[in-house]
Amino acid sequence: MDTEKMKELQNWLIDNQTAVAYISDPQHIAYFAGYESEPHERVLALFVSAEAEPFLFTPALEVEDAKSSGFTFDVIGYLDSQDPWKIIANELKQRYGSIESFAIEKNQLPVERFESLAQAFPGAIFSANLTPLIQKMQLLKTPSEINRLLEAGHWADVAFEVGFKAIHEGVTEQELVAEIEYQLKRNGIQQMSFDTLVLTGKNAASPHGNPGKSAVAAGDLVLFDLGVVWNGYCSDATRTVAFHEPNDFQKEIYNIVLEAQLAAQAAVRPGISAAELDAVARNVISSYGYGEYFNHRLGHGIGTTVHEYPSIVAGNDLILEEGMCFSIEPGIYIPEKVGVRIEDCVAVTKDGCIPFTTTSKEITIIR
Numbered sequence: 398m399d400t401e402k403m404k405e406l407q408n409w410l411i412d413n414q415t416a417v418a419y420i421s422d423p424q425h426i427a428y429f430a431g432y433e434s435e436p437h438e439r440v441l442a443l444f445v446s447a448e449a450e451p452f453l454f455t456p457a458l459e460v461e462d463a464k465s466s467g468f469t470f471d472v473i474g475y476l477d478s479q480d481p482w483k484i485i486a487n488e489l490k491q492r493y494g495s496i497e498s499f500a501i502e503k504n505q506l507p508v509e510r511f512e513s514l515a516q517a518f519p520g521a522i523f524s525a526n527l528t529p530l531i532q533k534m535q536l537l538k539t540p541s542e543i544n545r546l547l548e549a550g551h552w553a554d555v556a557f558e559v560g561f562k563a564i565h566e567g568v569t570e571q572e573l574v575a576e577i578e579y580q581l582k583r584n585g586i587q588q589m590s591f592d593t594l595v596l597t598g599k600n601a602a603s604p605h606g607n608p609g610k611s612a613v614a615a616g617d618l619v620l621f622d623l624g625v626v627w628n629g630y631c632s633d634a635t636r637t638v639a640f641h642e643p644n645d646f647q648k649e650i651y652n653i654v655l656e657a658q659l660a661a662q663a664a665v666r667p668g669i670s671a672a673e674l675d676a677v678a679r680n681v682i683s684s685y686g687y688g689e690y691f692n693h694r695l696g697h698g699i700g701t702t703v704h705e706y707p708s709i710v711a712g713n714d715l716i717l718e719e720g721m722c723f724s725i726e727p728g729i730y731i732p733e734k735v736g737v738r739i740e741d742c743v744a745v746t747k748d749g750c751i752p753f754t755t756t757s758k759e760i761t762i763i764r
């Protein structure tokens with residue numbers, strides 16, 4: 398459990414004159430309480446009071462897991478045969494008295510859940526929104542969070558090694574995905590941070606394509622975009638490698654993307670804005686005439702989720718600070734021809750940044 402984050406949340410409740418925070422997004426519960434769970438349709442909630450102790454509310458089958466996760470306050474369970482909202486209402490009234498105001502995650506809370514809570518507390522107000530607070534807190538990572546992001550990045554490097562080794566004539570995208578995830582899971586990784594992406598040849602020209610039965614052939618560029626969850630923190634990295642000698646056009650595109658990626662990574666430091674950083678990479682690609690084929694933002698924040706703030710995008714004047722963590726992932730996608738993306742996530746340091754992944758970015762040729 399992260400007591401400092403919990404304290405910050407409690408102070409925010411006091412400042413906002415709100416009695417209780419109801420947190421139900423599993424990733425947010427992990428962020429504050431340190432307990433990782435995917436409850437599916439069952440109710441999982443963290444209740445944090447401005448002045449009294451917080452508690453976790455979980456399905457009965459998870460109570461022991463939650464207690465042994467390092468969460469030091471009460472864990473209350475409910476059986477599938479019980480009405481969770483009756484138990485929640487009783488617990489809250491007993492612990493916190495009559496509650497007049499709740500803070501909720503407005504971009505995350507299903508209407509049905511909201512109505513259940515509102516019915517249990519008629520007259521309470523729900524105007525305080527936790528979403529901007531959590532987004533703001535997630536902007537700056539602590540050294541221990543950065544360590545976990547580095548560990549997660551290490552496993553992405555391992556995944557690249559597995560994937561590159563498995564490339565041969567005729568192997569399909571799905572077979573490469575399967576090999577990577579199989580080897581990582583054998584090594585103790587429980588979860589990928591998103592579905593592993595392997596795209597070969599023309600398929601790589603779609604930035605978010607779906608790996609299928611396409612087979613790798615000599616002369617293809619093969620794009621790997623992948624990451625794992627490690628101790629609750631995500632990695633996300635992309636490498637594009639050549640199977641047999643790339644032609645001049647593939648080399649040209651690759652080297653432009655590489656130049657853009659390296660230029661942006663070298664430009665990261667406290668004081669530059671997100672928009673300026675996006676422009677560093679975009680200007681490189683545009684200067685070669687391929688600007689229209691770099692059709693997404695430069696990057697996104699990373700932490701307990703794979704996409705969070707800061708967004709590294711034109712128009713975002715946010716000034717980067719030490720402790721911010723995000724991806725730098727320029728790409729060029731020319732439909733029916735070629736797709737190249739190179740991505741590292743980094744943490745901003747006092748005078749630059751450290752990348753979480755270290756697999757070589759020079760063009761790798763596999764034979």
Ligand code: MN
Nearest residue numbers: 633724726740
């Ligand atoms: Mn990314």
Ligand code: MN
Nearest residue numbers: 622633634635
């Ligand atoms: Mn990615």
